[in-house]
Amino acid sequence: PVDRLVLFDYRRGRDQSGPKSMLADFKGIIQTDGYVVYDALFENHPDIHLTFCMAHARRKFVDAVKDDEKQANYVLDEIQKLYLLEAKMREENLNWELRTAARKKYADPILESLGKWLGDNQYRYRPVSPMGKAIAYAHKRWAGLSAYVLHGQMEIDNNLVENAVRPLAIGRKNYLFAGSHEAAEMTAAMYSFMASCKKNNINEFEWLKDVFERIQSINHKSLYQLLPSNWKEYRPT
Known part of the structure; x- marks a missing residue:
């Protein structure tokens, strides 16, 4: 959702x-x-x-x-x-x-x-x-x-949005630059995943570990199962 x-x-x-x-x-x-x-x-x-x-x-x-x-x-x-x-x-x-x-x-x-x-x-x-x-x-x-x-x-x-943006604002003050536009795009993607994990009360490290282990073998039609909003429901037990 x-x-x-x-x-x-x-x-x-x-x-x-x-x-x-x-x-x-x-x-x-x-x-x-x-x-x-x-x-x-x-x-x-x-x-x-x-x-x-x-x-x-x-x-x-x-x-x-x-x-x-x-x-x-x-x-x-x-x-x-x-x-x-x-x-x-x-x-x-x-x-x-x-x-x-x-x-x-x-x-x-x-x-x-x-x-x-x-x-x-x-x-x-x-x-x-x-x-x-x-x-x-x-x-x-x-x-x-x-x-x-x-x-x-x-x-x-x-x-709710302001709270999600706050970690990015704090990080930006610390590291100042992304280095390139491509790096900024990847940074935005990672912040999206981490903020979504937080939104769904998911441990970020556990989510990343599971996604990295499964993403190479999962059917592309099932990729939605790896989204933080769906991960708990479809995570293998």
Whole structure:
């Protein structure tokens, strides 16, 4: 299942060509960190619903506390209510349908009120001030930030992706360079496998050892059995 896999896709730049080719045939929901390339590509796409990350919006207001503590904390308190609802639903292990219903009942009024507040205050602060930047960021993306309410399978933020990316960010600071584009592609593949193992609570060394032992003899039609998301089910006993 795709929902138990992590993919690092290496590209030589950060322009539109990467996501455009990778997602050329995609239809469904994309959740991003608000990077402008996705807006340009998919904002008006008929088959793609673009949603954003509430955690990224929240961080802007954390930075804005020094600018206007009272108003920034108001926004943070409202966002905290949304996260408390998410935590409660996880504790109750609600399915997607019940998550959607709970969000519409409890999160919708908060989001509607907060969206109105953003609109009312978008010109109150200097655009270059921390508060002005936070409001502008959230107000511009508010439809996408609120869209998770409509889709029970979506999360309020993309922290799952952020957590998967963190080891790569730490490693990049240590070794700085991959050496070549080909090496970077292989590195991305290995990070994909390791992150997917972690996602499926699999020991990375045991998985690698088993894959290296079996991959030469396994039928190519059965290669899917070696994916971390399927490995436990098909691993020989």
